[in-house]
Amino acid sequence: MATxxxxxxxxxxxxxxxxxxxxxxxxxxxxxxxxxxxxVLLVLGILIALANPNFIELRNLVRVANAxxxxxxxxxxxTFVILLGSIDLSAEGAVAVGAMVLVLxxxxxxxxxxxxxxxxLAAVAAGGIMGLxxxxxxxxxxxxxxxxxxxxxxxGLGLATYMLGGSAVRLMxxxxxxxxxxxxxxxxxxxxxxxxxxxxxxxxxxxTRLGRHILALGGGEDLAEYxxxxxxxxxxxxxxxxxxxxxxAGVLAASQLGQSNAVIGDGRLFAAVTAxxxxxxxxxxxxxxVFNTLVGVLIVTVLSNGMVLLGVSPYVQQTVQGLMIIxxxxxSLDRVRQTIVK
Amino acid sequence: MTLEASFFAAxxxxxxxxxxxxxxxxALAMPHIARAAGDKPVLxxxxxxxxxxxxAIWKTGAEAFAQSVGxxxxxxxxxxxxxxxxxxxxxxxxxxxGKMVLNSDPNxxxxxxxxxxxxxxxxxxxxxxxxxxxxxHPWDFNPYYVSHxxxxxxxxxxxxxxxxIKAMGGKGGIVALGGQISNTAAIERKRGLDQSLKNHPDIxxxxxxxxxxxxxxxxxxxxxxxxxxxxxxxxxxxANDDMGTGALEALRAEGLAGKVPVVGIDGIKAAIDAxxxxxxxxxxxxxxxxxxxMGLSLGYHAAMKTFDPTAEPKxxxxxxxxxxxxxxxNVAEYIKTNIDAKPAYDWNDLWGRCEGQIRAS
Numbered sequence: 001m002a003t004x005x006x007x008x009x010x011x012x013x014x015x016x017x018x019x020x021x022x023x024x025x026x027x028x029x030x031x032x033x034x035x036x037x038x039x040v041l042l043v044l045g046i047l048i049a050l051a052n053p054n055f056i057e058l059r060n061l062v063r064v065a066n067a068x069x070x071x072x073x074x075x076x077x078x079t080f081v082i083l084l085g086s087i088d089l090s091a092e093g094a095v096a097v098g099a100m101v102l103v104l105x106x107x108x109x110x111x112x113x114x115x116x117x118x119x120x121l122a123a124v125a126a127g128g129i130m131g132l133x134x135x136x137x138x139x140x141x142x143x144x145x146x147x148x149x150x151x152x153x154x155x156g157l158g159l160a161t162y163m164l165g166g167s168a169v170r171l172m173x174x175x176x177x178x179x180x181x182x183x184x185x186x187x188x189x190x191x192x193x194x195x196x197x198x199x200x201x202x203x204x205x206x207x208t209r210l211g212r213h214i215l216a217l218g219g220g221e222d223l224a225e226y227x228x229x230x231x232x233x234x235x236x237x238x239x240x241x242x243x244x245x246x247x248x249a250g251v252l253a254a255s256q257l258g259q260s261n262a263v264i265g266d267g268r269l270f271a272a273v274t275a276x277x278x279x280x281x282x283x284x285x286x287x288x289x290v291f292n293t294l295v296g297v298l299i300v301t302v303l304s305n306g307m308v309l310l311g312v313s314p315y316v317q318q319t320v321q322g323l324m325i326i327x328x329x330x331x332s333l334d335r336v337r338q339t340i341v342k
Numbered sequence: 343m344t345l346e347a348s349f350f351a352a353x354x355x356x357x358x359x360x361x362x363x364x365x366x367x368x369a370l371a372m373p374h375i376a377r378a379a380g381d382k383p384v385l386x387x388x389x390x391x392x393x394x395x396x397x398a399i400w401k402t403g404a405e406a407f408a409q410s411v412g413x414x415x416x417x418x419x420x421x422x423x424x425x426x427x428x429x430x431x432x433x434x435x436x437x438x439x440g441k442m443v444l445n446s447d448p449n450x451x452x453x454x455x456x457x458x459x460x461x462x463x464x465x466x467x468x469x470x471x472x473x474x475x476x477x478x479h480p481w482d483f484n485p486y487y488v489s490h491x492x493x494x495x496x497x498x499x500x501x502x503x504x505x506x507i508k509a510m511g512g513k514g515g516i517v518a519l520g521g522q523i524s525n526t527a528a529i530e531r532k533r534g535l536d537q538s539l540k541n542h543p544d545i546x547x548x549x550x551x552x553x554x555x556x557x558x559x560x561x562x563x564x565x566x567x568x569x570x571x572x573x574x575x576x577x578x579x580x581a582n583d584d585m586g587t588g589a590l591e592a593l594r595a596e597g598l599a600g601k602v603p604v605v606g607i608d609g610i611k612a613a614i615d616a617x618x619x620x621x622x623x624x625x626x627x628x629x630x631x632x633x634x635x636m637g638l639s640l641g642y643h644a645a646m647k648t649f650d651p652t653a654e655p656k657x658x659x660x661x662x663x664x665x666x667x668x669x670x671x672n673v674a675e676y677i678k679t680n681i682d683a684k685p686a687y688d689w690n691d692l693w694g695r696c697e698g699q700i701r702a703s
Contacts, residue, residue, distance in 0.1 A: 052570070054569050054570060054572075055569070057569070059569065060569040063565045063566065063568070063569055066565065066595065067562050067565060067566070109611075161391075161392055165398065167394075167395035167398045167399075167611075168395050168557075168584075168610070168611075168612060170611075170612060180591075180595055181594060181595060188595065253558070256561060256591060256595070257557055257558065257561060257587075257588060257591050258587075258591050258594075258612075259557070259587070259612060261394070261395075261557075263394070263556065263558075264557075264558060266556060266558060267556070267558065267559065268558075304562070304566070305566045305569070308551065308563060308566035308567060308569075308570060309566065309569060309570045311549065311570070314551050314552035315523070315552070
């Protein structure tokens with residue numbers, strides 16, 4: 001995003017009427033965008049429940065929650081980056097690194113380490129470092145986020161493949177397996193961890209300066225910079241934050257599968273970006289947030305659970321997911337403001 | 343020509359060949375002279391990825407064979423990218439001047455043709471495994487295309503189905519998880535499942551889903567299938583062990599591990615341990631250690647003129663290799679010979695595991 005401006009391009013103050021006109025239009029559109037995903041989720045839930053009542057069984061809702069845990073945690077990170085108007089493709093690589101660090105440091109069947117919960121800390125930190133690297137590459141070398149994170153994605157995959165010696169290493173620590181296997185108040189612990197990640201993300205977005213700065217930067221980087229925000233610093237923090245969430249997701253994925261391999265993150269990038277976009281966060285940045293993403297993740301998860309319940313052919317399922325992301329972007333784009341498509 | 347030949351035999355030959363296209367072209371034109379230098383061909387393994395345990399074991403088998411004959415071994419990884427897989431092989435052919443033996447698991451069926459053609463043009467000996475077009479035959483590329491090895495997917499798919507049904511006590515409901523649909527192995531294994539089910543009217547196939555060979559997808563699918571069918575599921579069939587172990591973890595999350603038997607194919611470590619623990623009814627191994635070593639051994643012995651591929655019958659040029667079904671009855675023995683120790687195979691026994699010519703499909 002361009003940060004170079006000169007004084008002649010300083011924004012001119014808007015007239016009162018223009019502000020009012022802009023405000024009214026934005027509010028209705030914003031309201032539509034905020035509630036449309038919730039409506040979609042409800043309609044989807046009702047339709048599936050009508051077709052197969054098993055859907056609303058408590059047991060199945062628990063399964064839906066369990067299937068949503070990892071995507072939700074990943075999508076929390078991706079949301080902040082997309083709010084900036086950037087894109088983060090590194091999720092699969094960072095998840096693989098997080099899962100790899102966890103499994104190699106906790107009790108496993110490849111080495112003699114047994115660091116227990118310290119391994120979890122290390123895994124989350126490793127995810128954070130991956131994010132920090134993405135941020136540094138982007139701000140330091142001035143490489144677009146698309147390329148920078150594509151790079152860290154493959155760095156992460158390579159690293160995980162190399163460290164795991166090309167095979168699957170199993171997680172043998174019963175306490176860590178317990179994240180997926182033990183339940184608290186009827187829900188697997190992993191679901192509580194994902195909800196915790198959501199709560200942290202919500203606090204960051206609504207209660208901290210970083211959260212407001214991310215939104216401000218996504219809304220208009222030059223404006224934000226004139227108001228004294230350092231874009232480089234906010235970017236670094238946002239990407240690092242995303243990496244931390246990917247690290248947590250890596251821990252959850254490894255504990256669910258009881259193993260770590262380099263492809264543990266496969267397919268999760270698509271799910272996360274779909275969830276963010278379907279939830280109503282604009283790819284252009286500055287609009288939406290983690291609450292939208294929670295709804296988006298539920299839509300994506302309910303839909304894939306529902307399609308299996310309804311016996312939809314596996315090949316149609318992928319097509320439906322592809323159509324969904326295109327439809328969501330098509331609905332959320334403000335074409336009036338968009339003059340160039342590239 | 344002799345000047346060129348001595349140039350390639352010189353210690354700097356590798357850099358010389360890499361130096362330019364001209365060098366590479368000259369090397370391609372002169373494989374026989376280069377081979378006349380007398381030392382051993384470079385052994386080259388081309389596989390999809392090192393991140394799946396199957397190909398990782400394949401590589402250890404290849405290294406074991408290379409060590410047994412004292413030849414240099416190089417592994418090329420396509421990362422699921424056909425263009426990269428073929429380009430890497432061409433680069434190796436140029437680098438070695440065709441003085442190499444290739445054992446390839448082509449990333450996709452059509453890839454086998456260019457791979458074989460480039461090898462034949464360069465005078466390198468090649469074996470392919472698993473994937474090749476039906477009309478591409480080793481005997482049409484004498485003597486360089488030595489053999490093509492596959493494992494009878496129909497037979498394997500059927501064998502695990504029988505083992506699963508036995509573990510289920512002859513009745514109940516199965517859900518099946520398949521591999522990518524365009525993939526020959528996935529199609530054949532499913533055919534084996536369907537064939538066996540015909541003989542067991544008391545077994546119901548509740549649903550067939552595709553988990554793309556992956557544990558993560560199998561995990562999510564299995565938990566959704568548990569909702570759809572609940573207690574009706576009394577057995578899970580998976581077209582490979584990655585998906586099988588993913589399904590097993592989904593069962594474990596519901597407290598069903600060990601109660602609903604699972605079967606898979608590939609014989610990965612997690613599946614074998616699950617067989618030992620009674621959570622898995624059976625897995626089948628094509629023995630990637632053997633595949634990695636034997637694919638090179640066939641090419642190596644053809645290159646060293648120990649045998650003449652052109653004199654071999656068709657069932658030695660395109661054959662099904664022998665697989666092994668691992669169930670609770672033989673799992674302890676298998677762990678002792680193949681996991682706790684590296685198997686010691688006689689790499690000179692070229693046809694010991696031949697199970698007949700591959701049928702035209």
